[in-house]
Amino acid sequence: MIETVELSSLKPSDADLISKAFQSIGWNKPPSQYERYLEEQDHGTRVVLVAWSGGTFAGYVTLVWNSNYAPMENDGIPEIQDLNVLPQFRRNGIGSLLLDEAERIASTTGTEVGLGVGLHPGYNAAQRLYVKRGYVPDGCGVTYRNDFIREGATVVADDDLVLHFRKTLAVQTKAG
Numbered sequence: 001m002i003e004t005v006e007l008s009s010l011k012p013s014d015a016d017l018i019s020k021a022f023q024s025i026g027w028n029k030p031p032s033q034y035e036r037y038l039e040e041q042d043h044g045t046r047v048v049l050v051a052w053s054g055g056t057f058a059g060y061v062t063l064v065w066n067s068n069y070a071p072m073e074n075d076g077i078p079e080i081q082d083l084n085v086l087p088q089f090r091r092n093g094i095g096s097l098l099l100d101e102a103e104r105i106a107s108t109t110g111t112e113v114g115l116g117v118g119l120h121p122g123y124n125a126a127q128r129l130y131v132k133r134g135y136v137p138d139g140c141g142v143t144y145r146n147d148f149i150r151e152g153a154t155v156v157a158d159d160d161l162v163l164h165f166r167k168t169l170a171v172q173t174k175a176g
Contacts, residue, residue, distance in 0.1 A: 005058065005094055007101055010038050010048035014057075018050070021057050021086060029084075037062060049101055051085070051094050059085030061098040063105055063113075069164055071140050072114045077166065078106045080115040083126065095129060107169040114138065116162040135165035 015034035022029040040046035047063040060082070067079035080102050085095045106113040115135065117126050119142065142149045145160045155161055 058089040116164045120157040
Protein backbone atom coordinates (compact mmCIF):
# COMPACT_ATOMS: atom_id res chain seq x y z
CA MET A 1 0.00 0.00 0.00
CA ILE A 2 1.39 3.36 -1.01
CA GLU A 3 1.11 6.55 0.99
CA THR A 4 -0.75 9.62 -0.17
CA VAL A 5 0.35 10.80 -3.60
CA GLU A 6 0.99 14.46 -4.25
CA LEU A 7 1.57 16.10 -7.61
CA SER A 8 3.78 19.10 -8.20
CA SER A 9 5.38 20.95 -11.08
CA LEU A 10 8.97 20.08 -11.94
CA LYS A 11 11.49 22.06 -9.89
CA PRO A 12 15.20 22.64 -10.60
CA SER A 13 16.17 20.44 -7.65
CA ASP A 14 14.23 17.50 -9.16
CA ALA A 15 16.45 16.90 -12.21
CA ASP A 16 19.27 14.98 -10.49
CA LEU A 17 16.92 13.14 -8.15
CA ILE A 18 14.68 11.90 -10.98
CA SER A 19 17.65 10.94 -13.14
CA LYS A 20 19.20 8.93 -10.29
CA ALA A 21 15.90 7.19 -9.57
CA PHE A 22 15.73 5.95 -13.17
CA GLN A 23 19.44 5.15 -13.24
CA SER A 24 18.83 2.83 -10.26
CA ILE A 25 16.54 0.70 -12.46
CA GLY A 26 18.90 0.75 -15.43
CA TRP A 27 17.23 3.47 -17.48
CA ASN A 28 19.28 6.25 -19.06
CA LYS A 29 17.38 9.46 -18.33
CA PRO A 30 20.08 12.10 -17.79
CA PRO A 31 19.55 15.26 -15.72
CA SER A 32 19.81 17.27 -18.97
CA GLN A 33 16.45 15.79 -20.07
CA TYR A 34 14.74 17.27 -17.01
CA GLU A 35 16.67 20.52 -17.30
CA ARG A 36 15.29 20.84 -20.85
CA TYR A 37 11.80 20.00 -19.57
CA LEU A 38 12.19 22.67 -16.90
CA GLU A 39 13.20 25.26 -19.50
CA GLU A 40 10.21 24.31 -21.68
CA GLN A 41 7.94 24.46 -18.62
CA ASP A 42 9.29 27.94 -17.81
CA HIS A 43 8.54 29.03 -21.41
CA GLY A 44 5.01 27.63 -21.24
CA THR A 45 5.48 25.04 -23.99
CA ARG A 46 5.42 21.97 -21.71
CA VAL A 47 3.69 21.10 -18.43
CA VAL A 48 5.61 18.67 -16.22
CA LEU A 49 3.75 16.93 -13.42
CA VAL A 50 5.78 15.02 -10.83
CA ALA A 51 4.23 12.44 -8.48
CA TRP A 52 5.52 12.00 -4.94
CA SER A 53 4.47 9.18 -2.62
CA GLY A 54 5.23 9.92 1.00
CA GLY A 55 7.82 12.45 -0.16
CA THR A 56 9.54 9.91 -2.43
CA PHE A 57 9.68 10.43 -6.20
CA ALA A 58 7.26 7.99 -7.87
CA GLY A 59 6.81 9.16 -11.46
CA TYR A 60 5.99 11.95 -13.88
CA VAL A 61 4.22 12.90 -17.08
CA THR A 62 4.51 15.83 -19.47
CA LEU A 63 1.99 17.66 -21.65
CA VAL A 64 3.29 19.47 -24.74
CA TRP A 65 1.04 22.21 -26.08
CA ASN A 66 2.43 22.01 -29.64
CA SER A 67 3.04 18.43 -30.71
CA ASN A 68 5.82 17.60 -33.17
CA TYR A 69 3.57 14.84 -34.57
CA ALA A 70 2.09 16.46 -37.70
CA PRO A 71 -1.57 15.33 -37.43
CA MET A 72 -1.84 16.63 -33.85
CA GLU A 73 0.16 19.76 -34.64
CA ASN A 74 -2.09 20.53 -37.62
CA ASP A 75 -5.22 20.07 -35.50
CA GLY A 76 -3.85 22.04 -32.52
CA ILE A 77 -4.10 19.04 -30.19
CA PRO A 78 -1.78 18.95 -27.16
CA GLU A 79 0.17 15.74 -26.65
CA ILE A 80 0.82 13.80 -23.46
CA GLN A 81 4.40 12.58 -23.54
CA ASP A 82 6.79 10.58 -21.40
CA LEU A 83 4.54 9.00 -18.75
CA ASN A 84 6.85 7.09 -16.40
CA VAL A 85 6.15 5.50 -13.03
CA LEU A 86 8.90 3.70 -11.15
CA PRO A 87 8.28 -0.07 -10.98
CA GLN A 88 7.83 -0.17 -7.19
CA PHE A 89 4.97 2.36 -7.48
CA ARG A 90 3.12 0.80 -10.42
CA ARG A 91 -0.38 -0.67 -10.17
CA ASN A 92 -1.28 1.82 -7.45
CA GLY A 93 -3.10 4.39 -9.62
CA ILE A 94 -0.22 6.85 -9.92
CA GLY A 95 -0.14 6.68 -13.72
CA SER A 96 -3.89 7.29 -13.82
CA LEU A 97 -3.59 10.17 -11.37
CA LEU A 98 -0.90 11.78 -13.55
CA LEU A 99 -3.00 11.25 -16.69
CA ASP A 100 -6.14 12.63 -14.96
CA GLU A 101 -4.33 15.88 -14.21
CA ALA A 102 -2.67 16.14 -17.64
CA GLU A 103 -6.06 15.58 -19.29
CA ARG A 104 -7.71 18.15 -17.00
CA ILE A 105 -5.07 20.72 -17.95
CA ALA A 106 -5.41 19.91 -21.67
CA SER A 107 -9.20 20.29 -21.41
CA THR A 108 -8.83 23.96 -20.45
CA THR A 109 -7.86 24.77 -24.05
CA GLY A 110 -9.70 22.22 -26.19
CA THR A 111 -11.73 19.07 -26.52
CA GLU A 112 -9.02 16.56 -27.46
CA VAL A 113 -5.66 15.33 -26.26
CA GLY A 114 -3.30 12.91 -27.92
CA LEU A 115 -0.39 10.65 -27.12
CA GLY A 116 1.90 8.17 -28.80
CA VAL A 117 2.70 4.74 -27.45
CA GLY A 118 5.49 2.38 -28.41
CA LEU A 119 4.65 -0.92 -30.05
CA HIS A 120 7.24 -3.26 -28.53
CA PRO A 121 6.35 -5.42 -25.49
CA GLY A 122 7.82 -2.90 -23.03
CA TYR A 123 4.73 -0.78 -23.68
CA ASN A 124 2.11 -3.51 -23.17
CA ALA A 125 0.81 -2.09 -19.87
CA ALA A 126 0.68 1.46 -21.26
CA GLN A 127 -1.20 0.29 -24.35
CA ARG A 128 -3.87 -1.35 -22.19
CA LEU A 129 -4.07 1.64 -19.83
CA TYR A 130 -4.65 4.12 -22.66
CA VAL A 131 -7.38 2.04 -24.29
CA LYS A 132 -9.14 1.58 -20.93
CA ARG A 133 -9.04 5.38 -20.49
CA GLY A 134 -10.81 5.96 -23.81
CA TYR A 135 -7.89 6.64 -26.14
CA VAL A 136 -8.40 5.41 -29.70
CA PRO A 137 -5.91 5.18 -32.57
CA ASP A 138 -5.92 8.36 -34.62
CA GLY A 139 -6.24 6.40 -37.88
CA CYS A 140 -3.01 7.74 -39.39
CA GLY A 141 -0.97 4.55 -38.98
CA VAL A 142 2.35 3.72 -37.36
CA THR A 143 5.32 6.10 -37.30
CA TYR A 144 9.03 5.59 -36.85
CA ARG A 145 10.79 8.73 -35.59
CA ASN A 146 7.67 10.68 -36.62
CA ASP A 147 7.80 9.43 -40.23
CA PHE A 148 4.83 7.37 -41.38
CA ILE A 149 5.63 3.76 -42.18
CA ARG A 150 4.65 2.56 -45.63
CA GLU A 151 3.12 -0.84 -46.21
CA GLY A 152 5.86 -3.47 -46.60
CA ALA A 153 8.54 -1.36 -44.93
CA THR A 154 10.97 -2.97 -42.49
CA VAL A 155 11.44 -1.12 -39.21
CA VAL A 156 13.15 -1.67 -35.87
CA ALA A 157 10.80 -2.36 -32.96
CA ASP A 158 12.35 0.11 -30.53
CA ASP A 159 11.04 3.12 -28.59
CA ASP A 160 10.68 5.12 -31.82
CA LEU A 161 8.08 2.79 -33.38
CA VAL A 162 4.83 4.44 -32.28
CA LEU A 163 1.07 4.42 -32.77
CA HIS A 164 -0.69 7.67 -31.89
CA PHE A 165 -4.01 7.91 -30.07
CA ARG A 166 -6.54 10.63 -29.33
CA LYS A 167 -9.14 11.10 -26.65
CA THR A 168 -12.14 13.40 -26.52
CA LEU A 169 -12.22 15.38 -23.29
CA ALA A 170 -14.92 17.05 -21.27
CA VAL A 171 -14.20 20.78 -21.64
CA GLN A 172 -13.13 22.53 -18.46
CA THR A 173 -13.12 26.24 -17.88
CA LYS A 174 -10.04 27.99 -16.65
CA ALA A 175 -10.23 28.87 -12.97
CA GLY A 176 -10.23 32.59 -12.61
